[in-house]
Amino acid sequence: MAVINYIMSLGASVMMPIIFLIFGIALGLGIGKSLKSGLSVGVGFVGLSVMTQLLADNLGPAVNSMVKIYHLHLHTLDIGWPAASTVAFGTEVGAIIIPLGLLINIIMLVTKTTKTLNIDLWNYWHFAFVGSIVSIATKSFWWGDFAAIVTFSVTLVGADRSQKKVEKFYGKDLEGISIPQAFCVTFIPFAWAINWIIERIPG
Template sequence: MDLLQQIFQYVLDLGAAVFVPLLMFIVGIAAKMKWKEAFSAAVILGVAFIGMNIVIGFMLNALTPAAQGLVERTGIELNIIDGGWTSLATLAWAWPLAFLMFPLQMAVNAVMLIINKTQTLNVDLWNVWGKILTAVLVIGVSGNVVLAFLVAAFQMVIELLLGDVNQKQIEKITGIPGVTVSHSMMIFGAFLLPFNWLISKVPFLDKHVDADTLKERIGIFAENHVMGFIIGLLLGIVAGYSVQATLTLAVQAATALTLFPMVAKLFMQALSPLSEAVSDFMRKKFQNRQLFIGLDWPILAGSNEVWVAMIILVPITLIYAIILPGNNVLPFAGIINTSLAVPALIITGGNLLRMILLGIVTTPIFLYIATGFAPTITQLARDTNAVNIADGQLLSWSTLEYPVFRYIFADASSGSILGIFFGAVWIVLLVVYYRMMKKRTEALKKEEEVA
């Protein structure tokens, strides 16, 4: 058992930038690609992951001090530390049974493919830590290990089903055929569903406004570099920066928004030949079967709407943290809310205006659930000694991925009647979301046939 744990841990310790390209190289060879082409595509995919991490890290380093400056100007003190995803991942991997989640995910995916209940091959195995974290949170609330694995397995099934129905929308946004996003953050789309529907019924908010639409209407001010500069400039001003620091932040934000689409093109360059090879292989071996390659969310990073929405939501998140009664978490490490922007991109079809409105409406949910989970997360950190926390402080993650799912099912696992009730409501929302995206898929297919 220890040897098996060491093998899985070694593989996962390679990181997404090495592990996923290695897995994709194996998939490419299995799909009869020439080894030189498979190797080249795998290396470019690794470059894309590293490049995206560099740009995201650059943007975080620029924006986090500005966020801190804004909070310091208010003089507010909140006692829950925002450890971000890295602290929570460390906590997840400290669980003694964490290594079992890796083979469980592969088994669930294999069974779903064999019985033809999914078309998604999830190669985003590095993010298995997200399922581990869900299990750890369930144990922290209920103490039930069996239920923890069952909830995690349920999450795995959902991410495969969503990978299927979101695929056509993702292909439209990325321009990469045969790929989808199998990251569990897409689960939040089910919670966004009723809010998105309500917003779409408001006059003047039912129109599609994306980055291209803005360019048509306001010209140069909707260009990535100009838009980034303006947003950075405003952030610097509200943070109380000097003129020099404000201008530097503005140029840094402009740089980030300019580089994101450039780096995202590398994903297309790497994944298109791999996707074509897998599609050809499936057509030859299995009639009428199509296989989608499930990947991490950065393949969507070329969408300008994602970054504009996330940066605009930074000051909004901080204002909420300051004014919301009952919130005790101070957003820092998780200040860039991909957990919201990415599923919002999909459910709105890239409607920037609606993405921002969804962010304004639902950001409080992230802060309140981060506050609610803080005692559980802090206790788990102390029990495992995975993260050091000073006395009197608590640990959480301000933009915890798919917070509603995790909170409801952790609560339900403890036998809570309310948790079970809301779990049933959430499943209904998931079914409605699934059917809606299935209809959208059919509509997009018809558009392709007409074209």
């Protein structure tokens, strides 16, 4: 835990490049390309932080003025996924979500509980975010990990179940490709329900 806390204390802009560097080397990408990829991720995080701060600094006063003029009762500024992803990767759960997710993915592939290999490492922040929220709410790192694992597993199953639909809609360009992002998979039950209703409307 001390190691995780130390890595996390470095910040997402330092922590994530290190993780990507290690995985790049482990996957045989080579030191040069791995280092370049890691640095690109780090620069991206710095850019996200700068843009988020600029938005908050510039939009904040405008929003506050609008609230006063129209007598609204708004207390929260939604700055979208950039801030959420930065926060997610900057937590204890976020520090281990990539190796943890890949491990769970491999186990599910070996046990044939999924056919999807999720290599979209950036969007692992979805799982880290859920795990981080649970970890903060329960004050338990392990419950946060459990929540992240459940979210990851359900997302893979959802990606499997929707793969044929994705392939049919997009054609050969996405043949054999699934969409294992938690944000996308959450819409699947609603899509199925709405399609079921529409298909049964007479005429």
